[in-house]
Amino acid sequence: MKGIIFNVLEEVVVQQFSQDVWEDLIDKAEVGGAYTSLGNYSDEELASLVTTSAGVLGKTPGEILRWFGQSAMPLLATRFPSLFEPYKSSRDFVLSVNKIIHPEVRKLYAGASCPFFHFKPSENGSMTMAYHSQRKLCLLAQGFIEGAASHYHDRADVHHRECMHGGDEKCLLEIKWSA
Numbered sequence: 001m002k003g004i005i006f007n008v009l010e011e012v013v014v015q016q017f018s019q020d021v022w023e024d025l026i027d028k029a030e031v032g033g034a035y036t037s038l039g040n041y042s043d044e045e046l047a048s049l050v051t052t053s054a055g056v057l058g059k060t061p062g063e064i065l066r067w068f069g070q071s072a073m074p075l076l077a078t079r080f081p082s083l084f085e086p087y088k089s090s091r092d093f094v095l096s097v098n099k100i101i102h103p104e105v106r107k108l109y110a111g112a113s114c115p116f117f118h119f120k121p122s123e124n125g126s127m128t129m130a131y132h133s134q135r136k137l138c139l140l141a142q143g144f145i146e147g148a149a150s151h152y153h154d155r156a157d158v159h160h161r162e163c164m165h166g167g168d169e170k171c172l173l174e175i176k177w178s179a
Ligand code: HEM
Pocket: 001, 002, 003, 004, 005, 076, 080, 083, 093, 094, 097, 101, 102, 105, 109, 111, 112, 113, 114, 115, 133, 134, 135, 136, 137, 138, 140, 141, 142, 144, 145, 148
């Protein structure tokens, strides 16, 4: 996992809690704690930080991932304005993730292994987004979508219809956008 993800996690924790809380998490999670944005760090290191944060902050690991995704979006929008500016809604932004956003991320961060999502319109006007990754970060994806909705001042209701954590082969997120 690229260091930028750890950098943003640190920024979110320091912004919403404090530097001391971040240092404490690093100690308790028994991780290196010094991350350069272009560096590569093990997925276990992120998992350990998420599990430790959950214990310290009294949440589940899934809640931490979702909260991280929601909180990360405004910071990503500040760091990478050109990735957000072409879009007028979170729907357009999210639907560009495979073709534009993650390919741009791969150019900036060589070796980044970003997931590919399968989007499909569903009958009730919403969109389903299928996600498959060994990292099983579906709730991070959900948080990113919700954070994008806040950024564009619209609304995205996301429901997990299938989940790898529940034994399904892939995650299926149903997203209903409204103004
Ligand atoms: C709503 C839009 C987005 C969604 C749903 C999304 C989702 C995800 C997910 C779930 C991962 C975890 C990797 C995995 O599952 O295997 C990931 C990785 C990543 N994403 Fe996105 N993302 C979005 C937008 C962005 C944006 C705007 C950036 C801007 C920098 C970004 C940068 C990254 C990076 C750096 C990684 C780590 C890849 C690696 O370390 O190998 N993503 N994304």
